Amino acid sequence: MVNALDKLNALIADSFVGRWFKLEGSGHIKERIGSRFTTELRAGLTTWAAMAYIISVNASILSDSGGTCECPTDDLCITDPTYLSCVEEVRKDLITATAASAALASFLLGLLANLPVGMAPGLGLNAYFAYSVVGFHGSGIVTYQEALAAVFLEGWVFFFLSLVGLRQWLVRIMPQSLTLAVGAGIGLFIAFIGLSSSGLGIVGGDTTNFVGLGGCKAEDFVSDDLPNYCARRVLQNPTVWLGVFVGGIFTVLMMLYRVRGAILIGIFLVSIISWPRPTSVTYFPHTEAGDQMFDFFKQVVTFRPLTHTGNAIDYNYRSGHVWYALITFLYVDILDTTGTLYSMAKFAGLRDPVTLDFEGSTIAYCVDAFSISMGALMGTSPVTAFIESATGISEGGKTGITAIVTGFCFFISIFFAPIFASIPGWATGGALVIVGSLMIRNVREINWDYIGDAVPAFLTLIMIPLTYNIAYGVIAGVLSYVVINGIPWLIMKLSGNRIVPPNYENSEEWVIPPGSIFPGWILKLTGREVSYDDEQHAMDDRMDSRMDQRISDETSQVDHASKHSLSDFEKHSRPVQV
Template sequence: MVELVHRVNAAVADSFVGRWFHLEGSGHPKERIGSRFLTEFRAGLTTWAAMAYIISVNASILSDSGGTCVCPAGDGCATDPDYALCVAEVRRDLITTTAAIAALASFLMGLLANLPVGMAPGLGLNAYFTYSVVGFHGTGIISYREALAAVFLEGWIFFFLSLLGLRQWLARIMPQSLVLSVGAGIGLFIAFIGLSSGGLGVVGGNTANFVGLGGCKPQYYVSDSLPGYCASHVLQSPTMWLGIFVGGIFTVFLMLYRVKGAILIGIFLTSIISWPRPTTVTYFPHDAAGDSAFDFFKQVVTFRPLRLIGDAIDFHYNKGRVWYALITFLYVDILDTTGTLYSMAKFAGLRDPVTLDFENSTIAYCVDAFSISMGALMGTSPVTAFIESATGISEGGKTGITAMFTGLAFFVSIFFAPIFASIPPWATGGALVIVGSLMIRNVRDINWDYYGDAIPAFLTLIIIPLTYNIAYGVIAGIISYTLINGIVALIRRVTNNRIVPPSYEDSEPWVIPPGSIVPLWM
């Protein structure tokens, strides 16, 4: 068996495929040491296993926007059964969309950019799209269709920025403390969503203190119009405890022992327990919504075309609020995708330590931008690189073959939409909290020794989850950083460096890395 593996790896390396992807033994001047075809295959499936939770999680978050469903009352229709059935249909469409765009984006990233990075609609970006732009059940600043138009145009703007090299240059000149705090703040935001009524339900609304303990049964809500607001009997929901122990703690134990696909295992185990109907934790209660969901679930394997969200864009670019959403999408996505791509390239050993750029960066950003626009046509929020790609890289993935196999696995997932559509929110809540805890570890690299770096970073970190808005956190960080450090620089200049903060030597130097603002092809 070992001999067969060596022969297959050697044969592929000595072919056109090996030279295109720079496999070791291909003879390419930039061959990547340690890259093997079958290792790349295993790494690709590992990345898919770590990312596959996004299929259900993304659909769960985006469906909170209501999609193309119309609420006649204009108040979110939280208790309207017909609206709830429509939202359930939107969620099933989003299952197909998420798997399809993840398959396309990951495959193109591997084929064209030769990077071992999986792509899919991003957590954080989807939360901003849903809760800050469209609003819960369409109660936000613009409609779902108009938000898709903003995402579609954002993708093409990114495409041209990437061709000109501006996107890479802007990412390299951002103060590192702000870049790190945005990622950590998004982690807090995601964890908060996982703890709230869109996930485990541990945190609920409170009419006196804004938030409080949740987890009560529906009959103990303050009123039918305020689901998640508990009047009494908090922390008594059986589905909440199922999600905590199986989807949360059990998943953490699997991760401690480095079980591949631990998050996916936790989600599916919680879901399987929730599928039988005659239980207190069932996802299919005996009502109209439960019967409809159960009928779809019984199909198991099917292809569901996009019925409600495919090509649903309204190009209302004459509205100021659409441009507000577009600009914030642009900036947030620059921080999100750029930071992740640079981190994964560094982890894979593909980042230049001097210029801070990585191999095929222009192509990678163009693929990302193209995927963003294609995702909008399919009805989803911006596509981004996934930090879970680190699992595949740690398995030995070093080339684009890893990402291509990740994309193929997502393509197969399209035909199992009934299974992914039947994953309850309490099954994904634990996964959101875990992913949030992984993202917040960026805070250890923030420069906490100098107030000029620490305060703007902290403001970014805390405002993102508390305002339910990534853009507000980013704006607070940039403005405070500019004010604090700009005034210090002005005082130093006016006094000829005689008045300087005592801890100024601990400040993080702001430097522009060497290299042109334009890409090498220009």
């Protein structure tokens, strides 16, 4: 069996497919060491399994906006059966739209940008879309159709910014410690999601501090209006321990013994155990909601056309509220998606050490932008790179085949939505915690020796999980870095370098990495393409020059100190005249 897989991997690597995706053994000058076709397949399945929850979660969140349904009264139609029936129809539409947009975006990213990253409508942005922009049952500042118009235009604005290289450049100029902190912060974010009520349910059960222990049974909730918040008997829900021991500890033990597909096995094993109804860990309890989910699950194969959300955009760009929503989407998404793609590429070992960019970045960001607009046509909030892609990368995914497999699985999910929408949160929670523990290793490379680098990095690291938003963490880190390091720099310049922080020699030098702000295709058109080898030599020369200058300064200081010491010695060693 092993020999057969080796032969298959060698055969694929030596084909056009292997050369396109730069598999190991393809002979490509930039082949990705360690990449194997069968490993990529497994990684793609793992990424999809970790992301599959978004099918049902995104549909549930966005349907709270009411979608295209119209409420004729002022009470938000909370008890109107006709309106609620329409909302349920919208939710089913959004299951199809979510899976379809994820399939398109992931497939294109893998095929064109050759990155092992899955894409789908993002958490956080969907909540902002549903509860802040459109509002619960349409009580917000714009209609659902107008909000889709803002998302549609956002995609094309992003496409232009990506095409000219601005999004890539914004990430490259970030100080290294902040860049590393973003990756580690995303690791904490993933682990926090895995531990929260959308995962294992271990934390998030306290109404006072919101992060206390949870995991109680439904009858121990504070109230029906506050699900998952525990009034008593925390960690009593059997699903918590099923996720911890089978999805968590058992998965780690498999990883210790190098079992291939350990994370994927753990996710599916917990899911299968959770599907039968007459058990204490069932995903389908005997409640009204549980009955609805089980009825949907029993359909197994179904296809739901987009009867409510397809091409529902209202291009009302004369409304100031639409532009407000557009600017907010741009502001959050440019930091969130851009940082996530960059961190995933670094986690996969695809970042160029010279330019600090990653291979295919322009195409990747253009695909992301295009997918945002296409998702809006299907009725979803902005599509983004998913941090759960780290699960597939940790399984060995290094090429776009991983993302293509993820996209194909989402395409199949369109027809098997009842099955794939029934993977419980406690099945993926353990996997997310494990992946978070792998990503936190970035903190080892942060410059902790200088407080001007350490504090901004720490703020970035801690703000990402605590605000549940990558963009807010990046903003906190960048602003604190500018203030903390900008003031000493200004004092140094005004004092002629006489007033310098005592530990300044340990600071991380901030430099703009080699390479133009413009992407390669613009440089080729203008005939100004620069060899990265030349850039590397130039950087080495600059570093050597700085080192020589530092050595010269230190030598001068030593010589000056030696002269003073000698002078003092001569002064005190003169013969005493009697």
